[in-house]
Amino acid sequence: MSNIDKNNRLDENPFSYRSSKNNTIFIDYYGKQVKIVKGKEADKLLNKLASAGTDKEEQLILAKITGNFKRGNEKS
Numbered sequence: 345m346s347n348i349d350k351n352n353r354l355d356e357n358p359f360s361y362r363s364s365k366n367n368t369i370f371i372d373y374y375g376k377q378v379k380i381v382k383g384k385e386a387d388k389l390l391n392k393l394a395s396a397g398t399d400k401e402e403q404l405i406l407a408k409i410t411g412n413f414k415r416g417n418e419k420s
Contacts (some may be wrong), residue, residue, distance in 0.1 A: 348404065357399060359406035363390065371406055379410045 349355075362370045369386045371379040381389055389409055396402040 349400070354400050354403040354407065357403060359403050359410070361393070361406060371410055373410065381409065 358374050360372045360375075362372070363386075364370070367382070367386050369381040369389055370377055371381065389405070392405050393402055396405060
């Protein structure tokens, strides 16, 4: 995993998620919603998150599901 997160940004826990009653998952990045996952994909995601051993693994799963939205030139 050291090659995946070279700058240790996932240690800050930038991703969080919420799930609703109708099996919809809302993924947030530093408190801003970046993705909504529904249906079978949401079931798969919840299973992966449940099997994650550490917080960093959970953060990596959430980072991968959000896709490539960070390019390095965003303003904070």
